Each structure stands twice: as structure tokens, then as C-alpha cells.
Amino acid sequence: MAEADLLDPVGSPRVPRRLRVGILDLVESRPRPGLYGRLMNANLASIMPQAVAVWCEQAGHAVHFVCYTGYEDLLAEFPDDLDVLFIGAFTNAAHLAYAFSALFRARGAITILGGPHARCYPQDAQRYFDYVLGFTDQAVIGEVLAECEVHRPLGRCISATKHPRELPLLEERWKYVEANLKKAPWIKIVPMIGSLGCPYTCSFCIDSTVDYQPMDFGRLREDLRFLVRKVKRPIVGWHDPNFGVRFDDYMEAIEESVPAGRMRHVAESSLSLLSEPHLRRLKQNGFQAILPGIESWYELGNKAKTSKQGLEKVEQVAEHVNLLLRYIPYVQTNFVLGMDCDRGFEPFELSMRFLDRAPGAFPAYSLLSAFGCAAPINAEYARAGRILPFPFGVLDNNQAMNVRPRNYTWREFYDGVVALTRYSFSWKAIARRCAANKRWIPRVMNFVRAISSEGFGRLRYHTRIRGMLDTDPTLLPFLEGETTVVPSFYVQRILASLGPVARYLPEGGLEHDPRACFPAAQPALSAALGGAL
Numbered sequence: 001m002a003e004a005d006l007l008d009p010v011g012s013p014r015v016p017r018r019l020r021v022g023i024l025d026l027v028e029s030r031p032r033p034g035l036y037g038r039l040m041n042a043n044l045a046s047i048m049p050q051a052v053a054v055w056c057e058q059a060g061h062a063v064h065f066v067c068y069t070g071y072e073d074l075l076a077e078f079p080d081d082l083d084v085l086f087i088g089a090f091t092n093a094a095h096l097a098y099a100f101s102a103l104f105r106a107r108g109a110i111t112i113l114g115g116p117h118a119r120c121y122p123q124d125a126q127r128y129f130d131y132v133l134g135f136t137d138q139a140v141i142g143e144v145l146a147e148c149e150v151h152r153p154l155g156r157c158i159s160a161t162k163h164p165r166e167l168p169l170l171e172e173r174w175k176y177v178e179a180n181l182k183k184a185p186w187i188k189i190v191p192m193i194g195s196l197g198c199p200y201t202c203s204f205c206i207d208s209t210v211d212y213q214p215m216d217f218g219r220l221r222e223d224l225r226f227l228v229r230k231v232k233r234p235i236v237g238w239h240d241p242n243f244g245v246r247f248d249d250y251m252e253a254i255e256e257s258v259p260a261g262r263m264r265h266v267a268e269s270s271l272s273l274l275s276e277p278h279l280r281r282l283k284q285n286g287f288q289a290i291l292p293g294i295e296s297w298y299e300l301g302n303k304a305k306t307s308k309q310g311l312e313k314v315e316q317v318a319e320h321v322n323l324l325l326r327y328i329p330y331v332q333t334n335f336v337l338g339m340d341c342d343r344g345f346e347p348f349e350l351s352m353r354f355l356d357r358a359p360g361a362f363p364a365y366s367l368l369s370a371f372g373c374a375a376p377i378n379a380e381y382a383r384a385g386r387i388l389p390f391p392f393g394v395l396d397n398n399q400a401m402n403v404r405p406r407n408y409t410w411r412e413f414y415d416g417v418v419a420l421t422r423y424s425f426s427w428k429a430i431a432r433r434c435a436a437n438k439r440w441i442p443r444v445m446n447f448v449r450a451i452s453s454e455g456f457g458r459l460r461y462h463t464r465i466r467g468m469l470d471t472d473p474t475l476l477p478f479l480e481g482e483t484t485v486v487p488s489f490y491v492q493r494i495l496a497s498l499g500p501v502a503r504y505l506p507e508g509g510l511e512h513d514p515r516a517c518f519p520a521a522q523p524a525l526s527a528a529l530g531g532a533l
Contacts (some may be wrong), residue, residue, distance in 0.1 A: 019061040019083040020108070024100065025049035028070035029093035029393065030497035034453040041069035042183035045162035047167065047239055048114065048136065049088040050176040052163050054168040055141045056086075067180050074100065074140035074501060084148060084255055086113035087507060088127075091371055092396035095494060098128045099504040105130075108169070110148055113155075116179045117392070120372035126155040128506060132160025161214055163196040171221035174230065180306035187441075189237040189266060194220050194250060198241040204372040207241045214246055217253050217443060224257035235264045235288070247278055254285050264288045268328075268432060271320050279327040288441075289330035291364075297350045298341040314350050318357035325360045330442040333361045337417060338368040343407035348416040352423050360436030362446050363424050363455075366397035367417070368405070373517035382518035389484055399456060402514075410479050414466040421462055425455035460517065486510075 027044045028037065034220040045067045053063045061084075066077045074102045076268065078085070085104045087099040094117045101111040113125050114133040121349050125132045125180075130339060131144050132153045137160045144158065170177070181188045194217070197210035227234050243252060244267070254263070265282075266289040274292065280288070294317055298309050306316050324331050335351060355363060370378040370387050381387050394400040404414050423429065434443045449455060474487040495502050 016048045018273060019056075019148065020079070020081060021053075021056045021058070021061045021063050022072075022078045022082040022085040023049050023053050023063060023065045023067075024078075024085065024087045024097075025067040026087065026093040026096060026115075027088040028068055029090075029096050029396075031070055031499045033070040036449055036452040036459060037240065038071055039186055039448065040184075041071075042067070042180050043189035043237060043472060044069075045177075045180045045191055046088055046115065047173075047193055049086065050173040050191075051164075052088075052114070052178055052290070054137070054140055054172045055138045056145065059145055063165065065176050065179070067183075069183055071183070075103075078104075081247050082107070082109045083110045084112065084145070086112045086114060089117045090115065091112065091117045091120055092390050092394075092399075093117070094121070094392035095499060095509060096127075098506060098509045099127050099498060099501045102506045102509075103504040105499075109388070110150065111523045116371070116374070116495070117205065120374040120511065121392075121517070122157050122373075124512045126157065126374075127153070129155045131155055133156045136160060136164055137164035163210070165213075166216055166219060167193070169226070169459055174226075174414055185198060187235065189235045192220075192223060192227075192236050193239040194243070194253075195240045195245060199245055205212075205241075206371065207370055209376055212242075214249070217249050221257045221479065224254060224263070224327065228258055228262055233264065233332060234261060238265065238267040242273075242412060243269045243444045244273045244278070247273060247281075251281050251285060256286075260284075263290060267291070268293070271317065274320070274324060276323060276327075279324060283327040287328055289332070290324060291332045291334060292317050292324070293334045295334065295336045295338050298349055299339065300504070310346075311350060311353065314354045315357065320356040323360050325358075327438070328437045329437065330445065331361045332364050332438065333358075334364045334366070336366050336368055338401055338403070338405045338408070338421075338475055340406045342405075345405065345416055345419075348420040351420055355424060355429060359429070359432040360425060362433065362449060365417075365420070365424075365458075367401035368403050369397050369401060371395065371405050379518050381450060382407060382514065384460075387480065387514040388481065388515050389485060389486070389512060391490060391494055392512065393497060393510075394490050399461065399493075404479070404481060410476060411466070411469050414462060414469060418466050420460050421455075421459045425450045425459055430455075 003113050009095045025046050025516060027041050030499055033041060053065050056063050064082070066072060068074060082104060082287070085101070087097045097113060101113070103208060105111055110130045112131040112133065113129040114136055118125055122132045122134065134142060134157065140158055140160050177190055181190070193215065195212060195214045197212045198205065198207040199212040227236070254395060263286050265285065265287045267287065268291040271292045274290065306313055308316055312485065321333060351363070353396065364468045370381050372378065378387070381403050388402045388404065389398045390402040395402060424515050430447060433446050437443050437446060468489065472487060476484065478485065478487055494510065497506065
């Protein structure tokens, strides 16, 4: 920038305008979620919106921060005279983000989207925001606030070359963390992070092409010491995509900063990192819950540290998970259903056998989904014409599977999904899970999750979709790619979930072009979708 650009017309230094900045972290996509959401949503707050708030304050701007958990009145949360509105959103909250952007654009605000949806679907988000952010650091935020201009009809995409090298300290973002903790009725979890990116290359994951990047462990020690001073016996939720890659560095930071018994932890990791010596050390340092990714019985053995497949892998993984439960009170195992390596009923049957052998673990199932340009395998799905134009509001890994399965008819696939879900959350399975968990908090958590939207709710939903495959003449043609007309069931579900904000959804906001991220695949997609694109 030239020196003259920093001067007003008479040559005096120009004072940057103090902006009124709103920041909205969309943890939830709809009002009034179920029982489990009421208990846990406040604990799912993202770290990056808090970091953006700190950077905006450090630049001299006034910040109004809201974390939406489904229980706030969004239309009443923000003042009408915002200059800038940042929204952080996952894809299933995209329609809510689009509606809120339209509302505040009409009030004269510049709107900015960040978070997973901005990285996955930047071309679509450009239609509704003035700025769409990829990798975001303090310099990117400074650039946006310094320019702060209207960009329409298409917003400006800005991205750093990689993740930030450091984030604000916990003390700097504490007022935002504390406000979220007050919303949590029972369990209160403080979000922290020690690394970005991931060393694994799971083709369906947004982090699979992002280099693993540890944060500064000296700053991590500062965060841990600060938290011990602020909260009597806190629970830390580690947001690392794969916790413990530099295991000794993490444990040394915790052991040097936290007196024994003063802190508890929850983390997502992989079985390959969870050897018995590591589990012993995790237990000593207060780790209460671990979420390992198993994903498939046929692939991704590097995460489970095994070359076995099928039933042999089930037996080995079950033995390992039972070992985890001897040291860690709560274990959730993550699976992806409908992967290209799956065929027939066997993958579902193997998951049932795993539950028989490791009854204490809570199973979390995701339907294979392609989130825009985030993961490398999505381009392959696009070239094969397999990506379906489901509205974003049902892309949460459970309400819809937007990749046509390679080895199943849709009826076969949903027969398996319904059978596995029914088996996993039968009263017999719930009782066995409770019996295998000796502590009362894991028992209560498992019971609540099973009888709420994550268990009984998903069984009802998947059963309904399976029935509609036989009774709704619009569903199967859409799933087979014969038409791009979205069945009214999904549209009505999304509009109902938006509540009073639905009236602000911009025209065309429910539709998106699955070709946009993959121009080379457009002919294949168009042919697969009946030439309608």
C-alpha cells in the first residue's frame, strides 16, 4: 500500500474506522434440538470463531459474539447496526448461514463466511457472502477488515497458504469460552487444540491433504496453567484432528503444567497411537473419553495398526477397544457406512459382531458423504457422476448420503443401515453397554445418546427413508441420478428446521451445483443427472 493511501485528502494520517463486528459460531443448524443436543451442544463450540473475535478486538474493533446452540433467538441476538458479520458454519448449517447473511446484507453489513463449509463449497458460498475464507490467519482477517467492501454478485475468496502457526491464547479468548460454558447445563468442556492437519491420508477426510502441524507447546503450557487457575477441575476437549501424534510432547506439557488429578480430557485419536503404555499414561493424566476412528473393516488399517481385514480385523480391533476401556472410561468408535470397499450384508454383520465383542463402546455411524472439494476422493466420485445434489441442510453424515453407492442398490444399502442401527440401539445392546461401563457418567451418557436422536431417532429416520424407497415415487429417481428434482420430504424438513429464519433464505439458496468444484467432471455429472445440469 502506498504512503498516500494512508492519508486523508488534506494529508493528515487516516484513522482506521472502528467497526461493529458480529461473529456467529453455528454449532447447531436448527432450533430446539433433542435431549442430547441440549446437554452437549454448548460444548461443541469451535475455536476459530473465538480466535477471529480476538484478532478483531486486537485490531481495535467492537465485537459482539454469539455461539448458536439451538436455544438462542438468533433474530434477537445481534444489534441491527453491524458493519461486519462473520459466520462460521459446517455444511449442514449452510442454509441458516445463507439466510442470516441475506438478512444482514439487507441491513447494510458486509458478510463473511469461514469454517468447513467455506472450504468445501467456496463457489456456492460466494453467491451469498461478500468474502469466503479458506485457511484463515490473523493476516487474512486484517486484510478483510482493512478492505471491508461489498463484493456482489460474487464474493471474494481469500485464503492463507496454510493453517495459522499460532492461535490466541486461552486467556485471550476466555470470555467467549466462559460464555459458552454457562450455556452447558451439566458437562462443561473447554475447547483446546495442539495441532492442525493430520498425518493420515483417509481419502474422505477434509484434513487428508493438510500437512500435520503441531502448535507451540510452550503456549500450550500457558493455556493449561491458565485453565487450572480459572476452573477447579476442568474438562478439556481436544480439537486436534488426531490427538497424540507427538504423544510424549503432549503428555510432558500436561504433566508439567497440571497438578495430578486437577484436569480431565476428551480427545479423538487413532488406535495406532493407543498402545497400552500410552493408555496407562493417558489414564494417569485424567483422560476420560477417547474417540478412535475405525471407519472400515476392509481398508484404513493404518489407523487401527493392522493389516487384517474382515472378521480377523473385527477380533483384533475389539480386543484393542476392550483394552482402551480398561484405562479410559468412555470410548466411542467411529465408522463410515457405504464405502466403495463394502458389498453385501457382510460389512453390517461385521459391525454387529464387533458390538458383541466390545459391548462397552458407543458406535457412531456416518453415511459416506462427499463435501464439495474438501477431500481428494470427491473428484473421483464427480468424474464417475456419483455425487447427488442434496440440499446442504441434510448433509450431516446421517440424514442423506450424497454419493451413489458402488456395490449396493439403495434398498439393499438402507436394509443394512436399518438392521445395524436397530441392533446397535436395541434395549439388549443398551443394557450390555451399561453393564460394560462401570462409571455412572459413561452409563448415563450412553443411555441418553441411545434413546435420543443419535440412537432411537436415527433408527426412526433410516426406517422412514427405507419405507419411502417403496412408497415415494420421487425418491428413488433422485437417488439414482435420473432427476435433479429434490424430493419434497427433504425440502420441507430443511425449511421446518430453519424456523422463523426461513423467510430470509435467498432465492436459490436450497440448491447447489455439485459440478462447481470439479469443472473437469462436469460432462460426466451432467450425463449422470440426465443432462439437467
